[in-house]
Amino acid sequence: MQRWIWILFPSFAVACLAEFVFFSVIDPQQLYLFGEPVNYSPIATYSICFFGFWLVGMASTVFSVFLQRSPEEINRRQHRSIGHAHRKTVLH
């Protein structure tokens, strides 16, 4: 649960801030997508961008959570899988 909170929540908070800053200086009607003016409704543009920001933030926290594991934990994991392989060969 805490891991989910770490991934979902800080990125959400940052996405709110990014959305506020971005759209306070940029009018959604003035955006271009692949060279074409964006022709979604403003609400759709706001929403899609918000999820874009959120996804980027999530990607970053997933990375942080991944890197943040302690050496013991990584070692334990490795030992476990090596242990499995070992046990398998012995039993076969």
Add this chain to the structure above:
Amino acid sequence: MKDVELSAAQSGAGTEDDTLYEVRQKIYPRSVSGWFNTWRWVLVWFTQLVFYGLCWLPWNGRQAVLFDLVQRKFYIFGLVFWPQDVFFLAVLLIISAYALFLFTAVGGRLWCGYACPQTVYTEIFLWIEKVIEGDRNARMKLDQATVGGRKIAIKVAKHSAWILVALWTGFTFVGYFTPIKTLMDEVASLQFGPWETFWILFYGLATYGNAGWLREQVCKYMCPYARFQGVMFDPDTLVITYDLERGEPRGPRSKKEDYKASGKGDCVDCGLCVVVCPTGIDIRQGMQYECIGCAACIDACNQVMDKMNYPRGLIRYSTEHAVEEHWGWNDILAHIVRPRVLVYSSILLSIIAAFVWGLATKPALRVDVIRDRTVMAREVEDGAIENLYRLQVMNVSEMEERYVLSVTGLPGIQLVGDAQISVPPATTHTLTVHIRVPADSARRGANPIYFDVKSLNNLKTAVHEKASFIQP
């Protein structure tokens, strides 16, 4: 063999989770009544009447508080904020943050305990839970009972009630961003806009999840404020404290016993303060960051003290200094004025003063002059030179305005066509104006000229804008 592998992997995963994350125990806070609980309910009512009600309040023929995302205009009663005013919003956020700093330095986590939406909705959801499932013991029994018709019926009833509150909350929230009357009509005719529906459900789900399921975990693992409050606290900050000196050694006793003679303190070790705590901590272990300052333990302990005929306040609002020095309320109040508080207040007051000054002098009219670059300067009859400009006249006021346009800066300069426009309240009027100058009055290249836009209704509303006139 498979079994061996599986169980090894499982136990491995188990220990790993134990070391990294504490396993959450579901908390069943027992409901409590008392002075502080009453105050919390007063604030629940107040904040929620404002939240659910304010979006329905009309003002000048529109919604009083509306953050209109489509039109990119924020209305707060008589004030209209345009994208150009984003600075004001940023300052408003800074003011709120600073006010919270100051408030925290003085009052500790009063915000958390009484006014934070997380507390308020949890309180509402807990109340629903109590009405449908019963109090702490009944709820614990229900959760342990085997699944049967009664259990399912009770759970369905509770979650339906929660979902209804959550949906109404989501609807209200979206109603601050799209006019709520339109939204209501859409709902009534079952013609929701897809994104509005999405956001109603999203906010509803967040409310349901946070207040129904996550509860104290939001305060413990998600809230940044809970983490950095230590920075704002000092030994004179109001916190919830258990009076160690008076309470210990704790222990059960009979009411008639002369407990002082047998060396006991005032705490009867009934554990009531623990079972009422929404974050599941024991305040007797001292100040903990999990404590949201809800004072439920004070209410609970005061009931016990009353029953035992001991003085109230074994757990009470106090400050670190006050507990150490055995101060009364007069001393606590006298220590509110201290350097930290003075510094916070003076910074806060100066920002507020600047903000109010900025609002008061906010122009009621804005003009943007853009020279039309697609049409080059051209020669018209009598050899005069004409340039085209696009004028954006923003009436930022709340009244319809008539403006008169004029131009100066070069001899014989004139504006061709109608020099008066009227602009409805809070709208932008874009128009193209033709400016003519006799051939010999301008130098080659760019010449500075000035546009004047003046309101006919209010002589003080005027804008003087510079532009340049191109002579080929």
